[in-house]
Amino acid sequence: MEIQLGELVFDVVASGPESGEPVVLLHGFPQTAHSWHRVTTLLNAAGLRTYAPNQRGYSPRARPAEVSDYGVPNLVGDVLGLADALGLDSFHLVGHDWGAAVAWATAITHPGRVRALTAVSVPHPAAFTWALKEDPDQARRSEYMKAFRAVGKAEDVLLDNDAAYLRAVFGTALPLEDVEVHVNAMTQPGALTAALNWYRAERRLGDTAEPVRVPTTYLWSTADVALGEAGARRCAEFVDAPYELRVLDGVSHWIPDEAPEEVAHAVLSRIAGTVTP
Template sequence: MIEYLSIPTSAGVFDAIGAGPHDGRPVLLLHGFPEAAVEWEHQVARLGDEGYRAVAPDQRGYSPGVRPADVADYEMDHLVDDVVALAGALEWSRFDLVGHDWGGAVAWWAADRHPDRLRTLTAVSTPHPRALGDALAGDEDQAMRSQYMRDWRSSDTEKRMLADGGEPLRRMFEWKVPRGRVDDYLARLSEPGALTAALNWYRAGSPKAAIEAVTVPTLYVWSTEDVAFGSTAALATEQWVSGPYEFQMLEDITHWVPEEAPEQLTALLLDHLHRH
């Protein structure tokens, strides 16, 4: 059964969903843009049924209680610190970390900086940042796919995305996410300041320090119809994991893996957790 949680930290109060026994093996799941914790509803519920303690927060800017105004407050250092703060508030000394899209990027950085805190890493869609950086520099296809990251830093992005009743935001989901869920995301991002906060993740710029190879057991799930991340970075991610590594390719699935292919992803995740 899904629970609705409020998790206080030094940065503010995060809204979250959770499931499973409080003494179960802890799993933290991080959502992407332009979504929220509920993108993980299926996985959280299944993990809870399997005896895990699964929690998915609305991340910085998405939780009204953690919505700072400055762009600098959305730099990667702060996003990774939020992961550690959430785990601390939940009294988790060690946990499994799962991330999709922007949540996947945060998960990679958290695994690099806090390997002692993670039991496993699961990244969905988002390749290792160094693999992505190399692809951006040397692969024309990936450079074209990632142009939106630069475009969305402009000051008129909010107006463009919310035009025509938010139709541009709706089209991002490629009709692969249930309409009711998309309505929920649009309502959340239409709240004053919410979309600006979410876009500030893009505007904050690149992390100042370099990320290295990840040492924790890692599952990377990539889908062949992902519009944002091409095969060059996906296949190169293996080079940036020095610990046990598994790569799973989902055929004919778009970027929205947790909601488009919930059963497939959950099965892969559970298998990964069971083996480590």
């Protein structure tokens, strides 16, 4: 479906029974809503209604030009605006990578709208900021973000030689056909710059970020090259609600693609503990 918010038009993949509990799923970089297709198939089979948008910059008609347009408050506003357009007073929220960062921020700032949170790969922003400052391992893992903020240069590197580096980002975790879906989306005019603008506009909630006050499950994988253990282990300190950490041994950063059953089980288990009669 297409949903218009002001001048922006978002593409949203909606599936599952319309009477099911609503679940909004937010993808990360450099992926699209397609990254959720294995997870949503399982959630739909369990009776849930899922909505997976191509987020700001990823939907071709939701691609504003200014870097400042991609700040976290605008990304959170998109989530709430989409929910409003869908008639969802509240919803279960799932996010991976950058989508997890937006999901954390949404749950922190609008706890009344989020019934439950399942965050995949990226921990609470305060835990991540602490790890980035205090843990040399996380600082090393995050060096790529500085390169992504280099306007023009980052695009050239990622798209050179038929987007060879962009394809290499996924390693062997995704089937080739799924990699091509994301690469094809990112090689459309203006798409990669818009996606990189998330990094360029980044404003972390940081050390002062409030705890999440909604039931939360966080999934972290031991073979994630971007997110280390220090932030993952500290995440619990910033959740003032029922919380569970699930560690996936040997799984890469691309958890929804590589371990969809584990993601779906985590979401279903979290929802089972929060659904009201």
